[in-house]
Amino acid sequence: AQSVTQLGSHVSVSEGALVLLRCNYSSSVPPYLFWYVQYPNQGLQLLLKYTSAATLVKGINGFEAEFKKSETSFHLTKPSAHMSDAAEYFCAVSEGDGGNNRLAFGKGNQVVVIP
Amino acid sequence: KAGVTQTPRYLIKTRGQQVTLSCSPISGHRSVSWYQQTPGQGLQFLFEYFSETQRNKGNFPGRFSGRQFSNSRSEMNVSTLELGDSALYLCASSLGGGAGANVLTFGAGSRLTVL
Numbered sequence: 001a002q003s004v005t006q007l008g009s010h011v012s013v014s015e016g017a018l019v020l021l022r023c024n025y026s027s028s029v030p031p032y033l034f035w036y037v038q039y040p041n042q043g044l045q046l047l048l049k050y051t052s053a054a055t056l057v058k059g060i061n062g063f064e065a066e067f068k069k070s071e072t073s074f075h076l077t078k079p080s081a082h083m084s085d086a087a088e089y090f091c092a093v094s095e096g097d098g099g100n101n102r103l104a105f106g107k108g109n110q111v112v113v114i115p
Numbered sequence: 116k117a118g119v120t121q122t123p124r125y126l127i128k129t130r131g132q133q134v135t136l137s138c139s140p141i142s143g144h145r146s147v148s149w150y151q152q153t154p155g156q157g158l159q160f161l162f163e164y165f166s167e168t169q170r171n172k173g174n175f176p177g178r179f180s181g182r183q184f185s186n187s188r189s190e191m192n193v194s195t196l197e198l199g200d201s202a203l204y205l206c207a208s209s210l211g212g213g214a215g216a217n218v219l220t221f222g223a224g225s226r227l228t229v230l
Contacts (some may be wrong), residue, residue: 043221
């Protein structure tokens with residue numbers, strides 16, 4: 001069964017500094033990988049997805065993630081943090097073949113941006 | 116176009132009662148998934164419906180049930196509520212068919228408090 005590990009429930013980053021959120025996955029088949037962001041009192045919004053087309057995936061709001069099969073990782077980065085990036089971020093994996101939308105989520109990273 | 120709509124947004128129930136939550140997917144989306152989000156367990160998959168049929172089910176007791184109507188709207192029901200059922204219940208819709216990853220679009224959630 002697929003699973004996701006996100007270390008460090010709370011991540012503090014200075015405004016303008018690099019944002020790096022780590023995600024490692026476990027999957028028995030080539031996975032589909034996703035990063036979602038959740039703002040307070042809201043649902044989850046898709047940041048980006050990996051579907052095997054390219055290992056470096058660019059998403060919204062300046063975020064990108066790199067799929068590394070050898071490391072079973074899909075880390076999320078943003079070169080320069082903005083105050084509006086303060087939110088909770090979730091990595092998710094799906095073994096879906098198009099007929100299976102079941103996602104397994106990591107525990108999430110609460111990002112705090114320090115002015 | 117309209118997003119995923121969940122009602123009610125907030126509700127308070129007492130132990131032993133039952134609750135029904137509603138989800139209207141994006142127009143044209145045939146798959147509806149439900150997730151439970153709690154501080155302790157994170158995001159956990161409840162079930163997925165596609166074309167009125169339950170296609171996937173998570174590891175929740177039988178008190179949790181759902182259904183999907185011909186217009187793709189979905190409801191989930193929790194009977195004999197327990198304190199531990201207090202959570203944010205998220206609904207997500209997707210096109211649901213075909214090959215490749217199906218991106219889930221989430222609603223804002225229904226926050227259930229059980230007293």
